[in-house]
Amino acid sequence: MPRSLRLPALVYGLLSLVLWPSPLLGLLHVEASAVVAAAGFFVAGLAAIQAFQQQASLRRVLTGHLALLVVPWALLTSTLLFRPNCGYLAGVGFYLLFAVPSVVLGVALAYALTGLRLRWPRAAFVALGLGIAAGGVLLDLGFHPQFYTYNHVFGGVLGPIYDEELAVRPGLFAFRALTGLWAIGLVSFGRWLRLRSVERAGAERRRTVQAGALIAGLIAAAYAFAPALGIVTTPAQLDAALPGRLDLEHFVLHYQPGSLTEAELAWIADEHRYRYEQLRRQLGVEVEAPIHTYLYPDPETRARLTGSRETSVTPVWLATPQLHMLADRFTAEHFGHELAHVFSREFGAPLLRASPAVGLVEGLAVAMQPPDGLPTATQQVAASLRLEEADLGALEARPAEALVGAMSPFGFWTGRGTVSYATTGSFARWLLDQYGAERLRSVYRTADFESVYEQPLAALATAWEAELRAEPASPEAEALARWRFQQPSLFERRCPHHVPPAVRFARDAFDAEQEGRAADALRLYTRALDADTAYLPALVGWARRRGAVQEDVETVIRRLDAAQDSIPNPALLVARGDAHRIAGDSSAAAAAYEEALSALPPYARFDRVAVALRATLSVPHLRQLLAAGDAADRARGLDALGQPEAALFTAALWQAAGEPQRALAALGEEPSWERLRPEIAAEAAAVWPMARALMADRARAYREALAYANAAAQAFRQLGADGPGRRMNDLAAKAHWFMERGE
Numbered sequence: 129m130p131r132s133l134r135l136p137a138l139v140y141g142l143l144s145l146v147l148w149p150s151p152l153l154g155l156l157h158v159e160a161s162a163v164v165a166a167a168g169f170f171v172a173g174l175a176a177i178q179a180f181q182q183q184a185s186l187r188r189v190l191t192g193h194l195a196l197l198v199v200p201w202a203l204l205t206s207t208l209l210f211r212p213n214c215g216y217l218a219g220v221g222f223y224l225l226f227a228v229p230s231v232v233l234g235v236a237l238a239y240a241l242t243g244l245r246l247r248w249p250r251a252a253f254v255a256l257g258l259g260i261a262a263g264g265v266l267l268d269l270g271f272h273p274q275f276y277t278y279n280h281v282f283g284g285v286l287g288p289i290y291d292e293e294l295a296v297r298p299g300l301f302a303f304r305a306l307t308g309l310w311a312i313g314l315v316s317f318g319r320w321l322r323l324r325s326v327e328r329a330g331a332e333r334r335r336t337v338q339a340g341a342l343i344a345g346l347i348a349a350a351y352a353f354a355p356a357l358g359i360v361t362t363p364a365q366l367d368a369a370l371p372g373r374l375d376l377e378h379f380v381l382h383y384q385p386g387s388l389t390e391a392e393l394a395w396i397a398d399e400h401r402y403r404y405e406q407l408r409r410q411l412g413v414e415v416e417a418p419i420h421t422y423l424y425p426d427p428e429t430r431a432r433l434t435g436s437r438e439t440s441v442t443p444v445w446l447a448t449p450q451l452h453m454l455a456d457r458f459t460a461e462h463f464g465h466e467l468a469h470v471f472s473r474e475f476g477a478p479l480l481r482a483s484p485a486v487g488l489v490e491g492l493a494v495a496m497q498p499p500d501g502l503p504t505a506t507q508q509v510a511a512s513l514r515l516e517e518a519d520l521g522a523l524e525a526r527p528a529e530a531l532v533g534a535m536s537p538f539g540f541w542t543g544r545g546t547v548s549y550a551t552t553g554s555f556a557r558w559l560l561d562q563y564g565a566e567r568l569r570s571v572y573r574t575a576d577f578e579s580v581y582e583q584p585l586a587a588l589a590t591a592w593e594a595e596l597r598a599e600p601a602s603p604e605a606e607a608l609a610r611w612r613f614q615q616p617s618l619f620e621r622r623c624p625h626h627v628p629p630a631v632r633f634a635r636d637a638f639d640a641e642q643e644g645r646a647a648d649a650l651r652l653y654t655r656a657l658d659a660d661t662a663y664l665p666a667l668v669g670w671a672r673r674r675g676a677v678q679e680d681v682e683t684v685i686r687r688l689d690a691a692q693d694s695i696p697n698p699a700l701l702v703a704r705g706d707a708h709r710i711a712g713d714s715s716a717a718a719a720a721y722e723e724a725l726s727a728l729p730p731y732a733r734f735d736r737v738a739v740a741l742r743a744t745l746s747v748p749h750l751r752q753l754l755a756a757g758d759a760a761d762r763a764r765g766l767d768a769l770g771q772p773e774a775a776l777f778t779a780a781l782w783q784a785a786g787e788p789q790r791a792l793a794a795l796g797e798e799p800s801w802e803r804l805r806p807e808i809a810a811e812a813a814a815v816w817p818m819a820r821a822l823m824a825d826r827a828r829a830y831r832e833a834l835a836y837a838n839a840a841a842q843a844f845r846q847l848g849a850d851g852p853g854r855r856m857n858d859l860a861a862k863a864h865w866f867m868e869r870g871e
Contacts, residue, residue, distance in 0.1 A: 132179050133192050136171045137199050143167050144203035152619045155211055156204040156219035164200045165230035166282035170257055173234030177249050180242040190235050197227050214623035226283030229307040233280055236311035243321030274361040276435025278303035287435040293627045295431035299358025306350045309343055316340040361433055369433055378404050380420045387425035387455050389786030395826050396458055402862045403464050412565045413474045415449055423455040442469035444481045461500040468496035475569040485575035487535035487552040494553025499854040502731055503605035505553035510599035511606040528589035531555050542619050546612040558592045604731040630660035637669055644757035649673050664697055671703040672754050681711040698727040709750055737815040740808045744773045753777055760785035772799035788826035795820050814843035821859055834863035
């Protein structure tokens, strides 16, 4: 190895060893490729400056530094010996796409700078490199409604950190081709500079100028057509992709016509109106400019436009207040969370429009989101104090210590998201309740706890933890905390960003079911199980489709019985119950449903009632419920069969079809609960008015929603279930607000 390449090789080797311990960065995939690309740009460029000053040829320098990329590739590949990399081939692709163009650009920039004969070429190189790296991010994210950024130095960031499936858009390839054009242009410029001092090189200089002019024209065209190439996303592109528009007093809703029914759009509009007023009262601020809500019809459309597939994101730093959500996953709690981010713009730090403390950014949103019927963040964190250490997950430290760590970007994003969100959300709620909105707005803006509250963050966290310890015990909160706090972060996951074939096949199979293509759904579920015999959604879906054929029920039962020994799960037990019921074995079906009831967590009250009611359905009702096809057609089929216990399922199907009025009508008469166990019957007596309240809310029948929500809240209070009770109280308050306005 030439002496000039030894130091770069050593740097690559040390960098790879530093990355090794991290489950996310220590394997060959997109994150490691971005790190190596950034290092390669600077390592190759700075070493190339010295080589060019010693009159080394461009070809020799470039080939040498490209060959050195084998070092980090080999070392990161070697982690396969002790860490799985399910997406290794994709990782190789990212490595080539990120690292190679960055090294080429670094060498090309060094070639141009040495041609200028600057006094401090290395300082100029570093300044330009840092400017390109930071400037690209600022231009992309600071002025465009997108959550990806492509970069000449480090390759790019493909989307939000919480998205498991990466959005690999055509713009990434166009941008890396643009990086290549810049490299060719810089080499042409460097060659022209060198030819100035060469006699009798006029013809070559002219050819170099012509080539440079052509490259400059191509680069200019690429930037002019950057939106069309997918390099950036503009508001005009969002408007074109989501041409539906609804103007409200404080909002502009953008959606794809046909993706929402009129009833669904009206309910979403009402949620916007009420949640705005709710946050205005609680936080004491108004959002001055109209808020633009972008409602995407599916994850693929959102990924194509913004780079975010599943994660709801609110870019508070943009000039226009806006939030981005999937239309079919719009709920009060998710919307309330994102809208809280929009409100926080009004008292965030200058320019960023957010808090310098990352924990307060998400903590405030968690604290302000409407109740979802589950134990609160405070109850979950308090419950974790009573769990065994093995169940704590990332909350092995005291809550106060975990909270202080989650205030920093590194602590928040490298920790388990469920823990970070719960602890910071509970703390922000405590600050609001104890000290009021004005102080919370002040500390949000500055992150200076001592100045605002006259005591440091650690002291506040200790006082907050003391109140947590006084929280009454809650089996529901303990069960939820045990499950949530054990969910690994992206930095802990095995094969992050890898979506296995079984998941893809099962997802496509479910879509086929919804479209009524039962045979295609069965084929895709079978392929999913061929890829992973233990993938639960595929197994349950396969049983649903295969069990629809009478002669195949015994095959389904045998496979489900075998799987249950290794995958004990409520959904699998319900599928077993369905199969036994269709096969005519009522006692085996009842036993499976009973096991499913016992396996459900204590906070899953709605699911428990649904399983108990499912156990009472006749075989024709069950077959209709399991049928593939349009939700409205299946609801009509259940209506025609006419069993009172099926009403809850009929209503759910009408709601899925976007017809909340018919869903509410399906729940007209409360069935007798005599066939249910007493404890399940008591839950059913609370779940039934809750379902009515939810459907009335969706139908915008606010008088009925108020009555049903109050009845459900009272029933849940008698059960000691404050989670769903809080949700019903919130719904009652919303209904009352609209009734006061004569709606």
